[in-house]
Structures are given as C-alpha cells and as structure tokens.
Amino acid sequence: MVVRSLSRDSSTYLPNVEDRKSLIDVSEALSGFAQSSFEGVDARFEGMASQRDFPIAVLKVPGQEDRPLTRELAEVLLQVAEQLSKGKAVLVAPCDTRLTTQDAADMLGVSRPTLVKLLESGKIPFTKVGRHRRILLSDLQQYARERHGENLRLFDELAADENPYDTLENPLVTKG
Numbered sequence: 001m002v003v004r005s006l007s008r009d010s011s012t013y014l015p016n017v018e019d020r021k022s023l024i025d026v027s028e029a030l031s032g033f034a035q036s037s038f039e040g041v042d043a044r045f046e047g048m049a050s051q052r053d054f055p056i057a058v059l060k061v062p063g064q065e066d067r068p069l070t071r072e073l074a075e076v077l078l079q080v081a082e083q084l085s086k087g088k089a090v091l092v093a094p095c096d097t098r099l100t101t102q103d104a105a106d107m108l109g110v111s112r113p114t115l116v117k118l119l120e121s122g123k124i125p126f127t128k129v130g131r132h133r134r135i136l137l138s139d140l141q142q143y144a145r146e147r148h149g150e151n152l153r154l155f156d157e158l159a160a161d162e163n164p165y166d167t168l169e170n171p172l173v174t175k176g
Contacts, residue, residue: 056068057074059073080092093137094137095136098127098135099137099140100133107140107144108144118143119133124139125139126139
C-alpha cells in the first residue's frame, strides 16, 4: 500500500495489486457485519450493551490498543475497503487540513493557474501564509459540491429545453 501525505494529519492510500484481493475480502466481511449487526437496533440494545459481559466487536492492530468497532467506524472502513479494492486512491484527512494550491488543483482536476483564478475571484476561500495560499479541505469540498450541483442543474435545463419529437428516429419516443 503506497502512502502519500498532504499534511501531518492526512494520508492518501493507493492500493497495489496484491492488496486488492485482501481488501475485497475485508469489504465483504464488513458489509456483512454492517448489514446484519445494525438492523433492528432499538432501545433494548442500550440495556444489553450496558451489561458487563456484552460482546463488543473490536478493531485490533498489533502494537496498538484495541478500539471498539462502532457503527460509524465500520461504515467508514467499508467505504474505504470498497474504494481501495477497486484500485482507487483514498484520502484520509481532517476537514481542517490546509492544502497547497497544487494539492487543491490536483483534487479538483484543474491546473494550478486555474485554481489560483478561482481563489482570486473569491469562488473558493483561502488564507495566505507568507506569500503562499492555503485552502481548507472543507472549503474545497464545498466548492466541488456546489460546482457539481450547478452542473446537474445546467444538464436538467438543457434536457428540459430539448423536444424529443425534434429527433427523427428517437427510440425512446413512440408515435401513437
């Protein structure tokens, strides 16, 4: 597993071919755990969980203290395992991580000069550290969500303007 760090508190995980098979197994195990273990959770669970001998799933890592495998942690691990098993990179970082302009541009899939134009136009907030710009990961994600939503609205508008009867041989339109 290749690890690249954007900052001290973040890591990007890139799976290699050997790791993908084991990640698929982990993904399948966690999906079974997540589906079967959390269906029908109600107030009775609270009473059972408070008992001293109640079994709790734990995450064991050699050399570290055991951690309870909560529902939230199981869901996160499941998502990470699914993406890694598909050969995709996964970034694990706190939302208050500050990115360089190059890291932010890479995450958006744009050039650094294009990102700088977005920053200077006020579309993405940033701070300056000396002469360097820094972008909060959460602000970058917010911009990406807004841009995605705007693109979807534009596609919907285009689709609404299109008359399907203008197309001579549209297989989706039946003449009747």
